[in-house]
Amino acid sequence: MNVSSLSFLRKFGRIIKPKNIKSTKSIFGTRIFHKSFSSSTQSPPPAEGFMPGVSESKFIKNTSEDAMNNRELLEFGVLDGETKKMNLFQSINDAMRIALATDETAVIFGEDVAFGGVFRCTLGLSEMFGRDRVFNTPLTEQGIVGFAIGMASMGHTAIAEIQFADYIYPAFDQIVNEAAKYRYRSGGLFNVGGLLIRAPCSAVGHGGHYHSQSPEGYFAHTPGIKVVIPRSPIQAKGLLLASIRDRNPIIFLEPKILYRAAVEYVPIGDYELPLGKAEILKSGKDVTVVGYGSQIYVLENAIKMAEKKISGLSCELIDLRTILPWDVDTVVNSVNKTGRLVIAHEAPQTSGFAAEIATTITENCFLRLESPIQRVCGWDTPFPLVFEKFYVPDAIRCFDAIMEVVEF
């Protein structure tokens, strides 16, 4: 994107030497964390891909059996197949490999994707499918998305990468005025259903203003597009394949902190996970907790703290997965059961997506609500560098919000 992002990458992005391009196992088979990491604010920022708690998460499928224990995969015939240990960027890479192998018209392009991408998501794909299918574009976000719309308007599948979600705004016009309205304005004569835009999003420890943003709220206000955010490798692969094949333009936001931190046994077959459907990760009866992306792991820890603090408390955790169109029913049913709701996202609070969820729940569950709905969001400031730990809706803030609704 620019000098600052490159220095940023050099700071914590490992440079892949050519000899390692063929086999990434040796590098990524095991997670490499900064051993010296401590939560003290005086310590240096953690390395990219370090997110405390992810590897211990109950929602991470640490064994093949665990991975296959998934009802959503039943219809795809992958449950008796193999699994492979993959981190998030490898599972995204795997999904794109399958997408290109199963669709002759599919292409991948963006800034620096040909050598594997600055986050390694397109590693090996240009060698496998050729430079006419996986290629670099000039440095122009509005051009990348406009180009992708044009390809999709011809019935082709265009998988465009925006290097960081923070840099998607130059393409805002193309996304909001063009892609989202293509089918509607032409009366269905034309559409750009084959369009998918991938972008790394969310906090990474030290991304500052322009390597940390979560722009889903901007796009959630746009009829005609879908917005999807996965929480893990298995989820990312299934949701990405479904998104690529869905006949609507989709923005697929990938929490970059999970690229290396989240490692799961992922089915190697071709499978899809449903769009527009939330997933209940943990059942509970007292509080409904809603989040998506990397925030799920923060919420998991917050719930642990709350349930430890109040014996007998049980929280229900829901991963929204699709932001637009979101699964109202699952959340409504949950809140009708629990009577309390906490929503958390990294993006700033005012007009963030939590506001939409809160309003809808108020409309639908008014008589069942036992306490005000709590939003735990980034503050209404630009995403700061050195104050990140005070900015993000961390486990303490989420825990505190759960306590608020329980003790109201």
Next chain:
Amino acid sequence: MIFACRNVWSRKTPLNILNRKTTRFWQFSTKAVKEEKVKFPGVTESYFTDKMQFIQSVNPIPTYRVMDRQGKVLDPAQEPQVSKEFALKIYKDMITLNILDLILYEAQRQGRISFYMTNYGEEAYIGSSAGLDSQDVIFGQYREAGVLLYRGFTIDEFMNQCYSNEKDYGKGRQMPVHYGSKKLNFQTISSPLATQIPQASGAAYALKRAGNKNCVMCYFGEGAASEGDFHAALNLAATMQCPVIFFCRNNGFAISTPAFEQYKGDGVASRGIGYGINSIRVDGNDVWAVYNVTKAARQLAVEENRPVLIEAMTYRISHHSTSDDSSAYRSKEEVENWMRFDNPIVRLRRWLENKNWWNEQEDKSYRTFIRKEILKSFSKAEKLQKPSITDLFNDVYDRPTPNIIIQREKLKKLIEKYPNNYPLKIFKNEGEDL
């Protein structure tokens, strides 16, 4: 870049990113170094100089024409060898467009349609349509009705769109003159300027990959060429080697802004060269010049997968749109002079008359005939109902999402509750099918 450079310097790089031109970089000339070539990766064809010289301009790009204002061919070798039938089709389409504009402009003035944009002075662009193959894909702005007319968009189809009636392909969702046609490979027009230009590059890349021997034609004005999307599109088309023709209609005004406030370079064509794109400037009031240039550009695009930039010079005789009164920023006299002394329709008529293919009598009777046809179509379109109200909710997605279904239901209940507050009668099914 620093990141990727490691690969560039390594001989063992598995990515073959060293093209032939950059490998020269390793060979040192054995000749006496009189003119030393630079070795920077950013340029490959530059030489060092010890003279400091800022480049201010090159010679302005000339404007290609085939016939003068009297319809006289300047160089017989440049005259397209076309049949009488072909030439007359173009001419009749120009007249049709002109009368269609007259009638629909009036219709807007009377409040019968909400908006209109005429094509006065720009009728010669029909020549560009004639230079294309019918399977070539078109992305337009909003002054390409002639291109669409030549392709076979019927008068009824124009009328239906402007009236937003139940036969409008766009289901009454967009403002008038936002035409589109699937069967004629004409992508639906949208209002945001220049957005179609990078889309055209992408569509061209798709055609190339599919192995179609076709190109994309993309129209825009000189005002739109100031948008960032223009820059993105031309650079992408050049680097991706897309078979796309960029056709800039330079009519001297973007609403009220004259070209001299739009740019300071040599128009738009000169920019193409900076992107490494074959560029040409043409007399946009000369239908044969436009035709020749488009045909030649198409060949470059399709045979060599190269983008081409055509800048067609003309004058916008009409107001920008029905929302504009151009007398506020230019003199009526100036406009009339253009109409009188450099009129694309008159020019082609003289050419036809020189060939004895057309005469005043034929001209009169054809104008009378087509006027009647247009008026017939006009009343037909006006009488039709508007699309079904349920179409308000369709096509946002391939299938309505749950919230859209709920909202459709809400509107249905509202209409049942307050039927007298909504103009149900003029809509197909009167809201019954919501």
